[in-house]
Amino acid sequence: MSKLNDIRFFQVKPAIYYGIGAIEQVGNHDFKQVCIVTDEGMVKFGLLKMLTDVLDKHNIKYHVFSDVEPDPSTEIVEKGLTHILMEKPDALIALGGGSAIDSAKAIIYYCYNFKKMFFEEDYIKKPYFIAMPTTAGTGSEVTEYAVITDKKNNTKIPLTDILMMPDAAILEPKLIESVPPASTAATGMDVLTHAVEAYVSTNNNPFSRCYAAKAAELVFKSLYECYVNGGNLEAKASMQIASCMAGIAFNSAGLGITHSIAHAVGAQWHLPHGLANAIGLPYVVRFNGQCGRAQHLYNRLLSAIGIPNVSGDAAEMLYNSIVTLCKEINIPTSLKEQGIDEADFKASKDIIIGKAMKDVCTQTNPLSPTREQFSELLDQIYYGA
Numbered sequence: 580m581s582k583l584n585d586i587r588f589f590q591v592k593p594a595i596y597y598g599i600g601a602i603e604q605v606g607n608h609d610f611k612q613v614c615i616v617t618d619e620g621m622v623k624f625g626l627l628k629m630l631t632d633v634l635d636k637h638n639i640k641y642h643v644f645s646d647v648e649p650d651p652s653t654e655i656v657e658k659g660l661t662h663i664l665m666e667k668p669d670a671l672i673a674l675g676g677g678s679a680i681d682s683a684k685a686i687i688y689y690c691y692n693f694k695k696m697f698f699e700e701d702y703i704k705k706p707y708f709i710a711m712p713t714t715a716g717t718g719s720e721v722t723e724y725a726v727i728t729d730k731k732n733n734t735k736i737p738l739t740d741i742l743m744m745p746d747a748a749i750l751e752p753k754l755i756e757s758v759p760p761a762s763t764a765a766t767g768m769d770v771l772t773h774a775v776e777a778y779v780s781t782n783n784n785p786f787s788r789c790y791a792a793k794a795a796e797l798v799f800k801s802l803y804e805c806y807v808n809g810g811n812l813e814a815k816a817s818m819q820i821a822s823c824m825a826g827i828a829f830n831s832a833g834l835g836i837t838h839s840i841a842h843a844v845g846a847q848w849h850l851p852h853g854l855a856n857a858i859g860l861p862y863v864v865r866f867n868g869q870c871g872r873a874q875h876l877y878n879r880l881l882s883a884i885g886i887p888n889v890s891g892d893a894a895e896m897l898y899n900s901i902v903t904l905c906k907e908i909n910i911p912t913s914l915k916e917q918g919i920d921e922a923d924f925k926a927s928k929d930i931i932i933g934k935a936m937k938d939v940c941t942q943t944n945p946l947s948p949t950r951e952q953f954s955e956l957l958d959q960i961y962y963g964a
């Protein structure tokens with residue numbers, strides 16, 4: 580049967596404002612009471628003040644929940660939930676990286692589901708939700724996903740619901756100016772991982788491929804410059820757009836086993852999400868190269884990043900391009916080089932494989948690895964190859 584008979588769905592929901600001064604857009608709303616969900620870093624780097632200055636200028640009342648921590652836990656979400664149930668805001672602004680945005684999403688999700696126990700859905704009003712990413716990044720400002728960590732069991736819990744999709748995303752380049760080089764590198768590699776995984780995922784489609792290819796192109800063009808010259812706002816704005824585009828791509832197409840492994844590895848050794856992805860991505864690309872369809876798509880992706888007409892092994896070529904970029908931005912090429920203890924790795928390996936096999940991202944990887952294949956792949960990621 581022709582693919583035309585297969586009805587599929589693609590949606591881009593949030594209104595996206597981007598460019599220097601985009602932060603002023605929050606003043607164009609008639610909010611009565613805003614809740615800002617953020618973390619202490621935003622206070623320290625003066626980013627919260629940039630936002631509250633705009634709200635003050637427009638006489639918009641606000642209160643701040645700044646307890647978010649990297650890889651937000653279920654406890655933080657519970658605290659935030661209590662906070663908004665008491666304050667009853669008509670708008671919620673998430674200011675921060677993926678951790679702040681995901682916390683706000685989970686708060687909205689649990690708040691709505693809590694109210695559903697007492698009210699009919701028609702009577703539940705969801706606050707207007709604005710996401711302002713300060714990293715480039717997770718793309719969380721345009722996805723219906725949130726990742727919450729169960730700290731007791733060292734496990735990341737993925738939540739998926741359209742309820743959590745922001746109404747608006749504000750990409751203000753000045754908000755990412757202060758990101759230190761190591762975080763710029765790690766979060767930028769998260770963008771590339773989203774783009775590469777979405778491009779070859781089993782759910783890829785013409786729309787998602789278009790966003791993913793452009794995102795990958797922008798990463799190869801701008802990430803190194805952002806890393807060496809953090810004050811280059813043009814390069815940072817380009818990474819912000821790449822992050823958002825990669826988010827749109829994977830929200831539709833899904834991800835792959837780099838993320839499955841990174842979720843497990845990140846939770847086990849408390850590695851930043853982007854760093855865990857960056858270390859695993861080249862090996863996963865090489866592994867997926869065993870799939871003819873993935874080879875074909877990697878070839879097209881290489882064209883998008885400026886390496887056209889590859890006649891040989893496209894996965895190997897992409898592997899090399901990713902490793903070269905990682906080296907340029909001082910990202911280690913193995914977990915061993917990152918400093919993870921070998922005995923600890925061996926002791927935790929089975930748990931990591933078990934979690935990665937069950938991870939939702941494994942479902943859309945172009946190949947479904949067996950336990951043995953996961954084990955070989957993890958050895959490569961640990962020892963380097």
Ligand SMILES: NC(=O)c1ccc[n+]([C@@H]2O[C@H](COP(=O)([O-])OP(=O)(O)OC[C@H]3O[C@@H](n4cnc5c(N)ncnc54)[C@H](O)[C@@H]3O)[C@@H](O)[C@H]2O)c1
Nearest residue numbers: 620649650676677678713714717719722724726757758852
């Ligand atoms: N929802 C999604 O679609 C999605 C996708 C990928 C990852 N994630 C999740 O997002 C989280 C990671 O988010 P992240 O990589 O953006 O990092 P993050 O939000 O955890 O922030 C990391 C650190 O950087 C600091 N920081 C953030 N912006 C800064 C700035 N402009 N200047 C200086 N410091 C700044 C923060 O204060 C924090 O200490 C993980 O929990 C991951 O699982 C979610």
Ligand SMILES: [Zn+2]
Nearest residue numbers: 717769773852
């Ligand atoms: Zn990611």
